[in-house]
Amino acid sequence: MLSKEKIERIRRAAEKYRDVPAPYGEDIDLSKYKVEGGEVEINSLEDLEEEERAKLENLGIDVREERTSGSYLQINNNVVYTRAKSKVEILPISEALKKYNLEDYFWNLVEIKDKYTARVALERTGGFFIRVPKGVRETLPLQTCLLIGREYTSQNVHNIVIVEEDAELNIITGCATSPHVKSGLHLSVSEFYIKRNGKLTYTMIHDWGEKVHVRQRTGVYIEDNGVYINNYVVITPVRSIQSYPAVYCAGENSKATLQSVVYGRKKSKIDLGSKVVLSGRGSRADIVSRSIADDNSEVVARGRLVGEGEEVKGHLECKGLIISDEARLYAVPELDARRSNIELSHEAAVGKIAEEQLLYLMSRGLTEEEAVSLIIKGFLSMDLSGLPPTLAEAVKRIMDITLEGL
Amino acid sequence: MLSIENLSVKVEDRLILRDVNLNINVGEVHVLFGPNGAGKSTLINTIIGNPRYKVVEGSIYFKGKDITDMPIYERAKLGIGLAYQKPPEIPGVKLRDLLKIIARVDWEEIERMAEILKFKDFLDRDVNVGFSGGEVKRSELLQLFAQNPDFMMFDEPDSGVDVENIKLLGRIINHLLEKDRKPADRRKAGLIITHMGHILKFINVDRAHILYNGVIACSGSPEEILNTIIKYGYKRCIRCYQRRR
Numbered sequence: 001m002l003s004k005e006k007i008e009r010i011r012r013a014a015e016k017y018r019d020v021p022a023p024y025g026e027d028i029d030l031s032k033y034k035v036e037g038g039e040v041e042i043n044s045l046e047d048l049e050e051e052e053r054a055k056l057e058n059l060g061i062d063v064r065e066e067r068t069s070g071s072y073l074q075i076n077n078n079v080v081y082t083r084a085k086s087k088v089e090i091l092p093i094s095e096a097l098k099k100y101n102l103e104d105y106f107w108n109l110v111e112i113k114d115k116y117t118a119r120v121a122l123e124r125t126g127g128f129f130i131r132v133p134k135g136v137r138e139t140l141p142l143q144t145c146l147l148i149g150r151e152y153t154s155q156n157v158h159n160i161v162i163v164e165e166d167a168e169l170n171i172i173t174g175c176a177t178s179p180h181v182k183s184g185l186h187l188s189v190s191e192f193y194i195k196r197n198g199k200l201t202y203t204m205i206h207d208w209g210e211k212v213h214v215r216q217r218t219g220v221y222i223e224d225n226g227v228y229i230n231n232y233v234v235i236t237p238v239r240s241i242q243s244y245p246a247v248y249c250a251g252e253n254s255k256a257t258l259q260s261v262v263y264g265r266k267k268s269k270i271d272l273g274s275k276v277v278l279s280g281r282g283s284r285a286d287i288v289s290r291s292i293a294d295d296n297s298e299v300v301a302r303g304r305l306v307g308e309g310e311e312v313k314g315h316l317e318c319k320g321l322i323i324s325d326e327a328r329l330y331a332v333p334e335l336d337a338r339r340s341n342i343e344l345s346h347e348a349a350v351g352k353i354a355e356e357q358l359l360y361l362m363s364r365g366l367t368e369e370e371a372v373s374l375i376i377k378g379f380l381s382m383d384l385s386g387l388p389p390t391l392a393e394a395v396k397r398i399m400d401i402t403l404e405g406l
Numbered sequence: 407m408l409s410i411e412n413l414s415v416k417v418e419d420r421l422i423l424r425d426v427n428l429n430i431n432v433g434e435v436h437v438l439f440g441p442n443g444a445g446k447s448t449l450i451n452t453i454i455g456n457p458r459y460k461v462v463e464g465s466i467y468f469k470g471k472d473i474t475d476m477p478i479y480e481r482a483k484l485g486i487g488l489a490y491q492k493p494p495e496i497p498g499v500k501l502r503d504l505l506k507i508i509a510r511v512d513w514e515e516i517e518r519m520a521e522i523l524k525f526k527d528f529l530d531r532d533v534n535v536g537f538s539g540g541e542v543k544r545s546e547l548l549q550l551f552a553q554n555p556d557f558m559m560f561d562e563p564d565s566g567v568d569v570e571n572i573k574l575l576g577r578i579i580n581h582l583l584e585k586d587r588k589p590a591d592r593r594k595a596g597l598i599i600t601h602m603g604h605i606l607k608f609i610n611v612d613r614a615h616i617l618y619n620g621v622i623a624c625s626g627s628p629e630e631i632l633n634t635i636i637k638y639g640y641k642r643c644i645r646c647y648q649r650r651r
Contacts, residue, residue, distance in 0.1 A: 360493055378499035381498045
């Protein structure tokens with residue numbers, strides 16, 4: 001439930017920004033992408049067609065749902081499946097809006113200020129609502145899948161996750177197109193709330209068609225002693241991704257870790273950032289990104305730490321490999337200190353694969369191509385801490401599949 | 407097994423090696439002495455096929471094949487291996503995975519060797535990342551064991567290694583080179599670079615050479631050569647070489 005005033009505010013903002021391009025990423029002609037519905041609900045993830053199932057499995061999704069605390073599947077703009085297997089509540093956002101008063105959660109961390117957010121606000125939109133009740137520490141991961149199943153479809157998503165006090169959850173999101181689908185547009189708004197002593201680990205793996213555009217808007221709010229860990233993985237070709245999530249470490253001793261692994265291939269244009277605002281006393285943030293620009297790709301790795309609170313600490317690490325002369329890798333690490341007793345630091349390094357490494361491996365009998373692919377795999381697999389073992393395996397598997405074609 | 411004829415090598419337009427001749431037969435292990443900058447590393451980098459080292463004259467033959475222009479990985483496939491002195495770090499690549507890729511012996515044997523080298527705990531570490539001097543040496547020996555080349559080169563296998571471990575490494579090198587077998591059963595050959603030669607107490611070396619200013623100034627039995635160096639230093643060698651010419 002939302003108040004009339006709020007609904008009106010959302011509508012007015014959306015109308016205002018309906019045609020306004022975003023500051024980053026290439027501008028997309030929204031009229032080319034239709035917002036349609038009509039997909040039929042399924043009774044189990046195993047009801048999916050064989051090739052779609054295989055695709056989700058490659059993203060680390062447990063299709064048999066043996067080791068999960070719940071599942072969510074959205075195809076295009078329809079929620080076709082939700083299943084809660086634990087105390088964690090999971091609903092389509094449309095139902096959650098009927099059931100709960102989400103006045104303080106809906107369009108609260110993400111602002112409507114470009115045509116993409118405007119479309120999510122104005123048009124038919126799916127999305128999940130996940131709530132972990134107070135004190136529930138769920139160890140099994142909850143999986144959400146967002147699938148585009150038709151060409152030139154605009155998939156709209158508005159997600160809300162609430163981790164109540166002393167609660168904990170691990171969410172894996174697999175984003176993909178059906179195997180035959182090449183084009184599409186994925187627009188998402190995600191608002192995550194981590195209450196006192198709560199913890200949320202959110203891992204997103206992308207595997208889109210080569211002509212898919214992705215625009216994501218994410219806000220995360222962390223209260224006292226709350227912890228947020230975000231892992232973002234994109235290693236298959238895509239037309240473009242632009243995302244710059246903002247995390248607010250508002251609570252005392254709150255902590256955020258954002259890790260991203262990006263492998264730009266073919267004509268991919270990936271503009272990915274992480275911003276953390278440290279305002280809670282003693283709050284901490286670590287931003288780690290690993291990017292590779294290959295073929296004709298363009299990869300931008302942004303990072304921004306804002307120090308506002310007492311005794312906050314943040315570190316930003318950005319490492320990039322540029323493989324091809326036709327590619328571009330642009331690293332933008334920013335530190336913004338607004339108080340004296342804080343500690344913010346960053347290290348950024350961009351370069352090619354060291355010849356010494358190549359020769360070393362080649363002198364062990366690897367061809368140049370084999371050596372390059374091994375170094376790339378190593379570079380990308382580095383430091384993805386906080387991943388549960390099954391997910392770490394999934395990431396490794398999808399990397400192997402991707403790198404096979406090199 | 408390895409035969410080098412009239413080899414001259416340039417690095418970035420500087421002539422480093424001049425007219426080097428060297429012949430190492432199956433079953434033999436040679437040692438190469440020489441002061442810093444004499445060209446020892448240049449010689450092994452040229453043999454392994456590092457493209458930064460340009461052969462301007464002469465040839466290298468391995469198992470009867472002219473490998474002078476052969477790419478580095480083909481030489482490795484043909485059976486040449488090198489234990490590096492200072493190998494690069496390969497972040498994110500587990501030693502275990504690299505060993506499996508390069509292995510030409512069974513995994514069980516590699517594990518056994520890792521145990522002998524007291525290196526099992528390092529299999530799940532990133533290759534060379536944060537390894538100490540001694541750990542690097544053990545990692546290199548383990549990789550060489552997995553690769554199982556016929557001709558092995560060791561670049562300063564004892565530098566930065568404590569006395570206790572020198573004995574272990576020396577014995578393993580001796581084993582890799584099959585010097586613990588009967589002469590008729592030996593199929594390997596090797597070339598060791600060392601500064602002072604403590605490790606040689608544990609390896610049966612057949613012949614020693616002194617590389618000085620880019621030339622092989624002197625060759626002989628290891629004891630002879632080592633004693634000469636200790637007694638007169640390297641300067642004596644160059645005089646002797648000039649006289650011979």
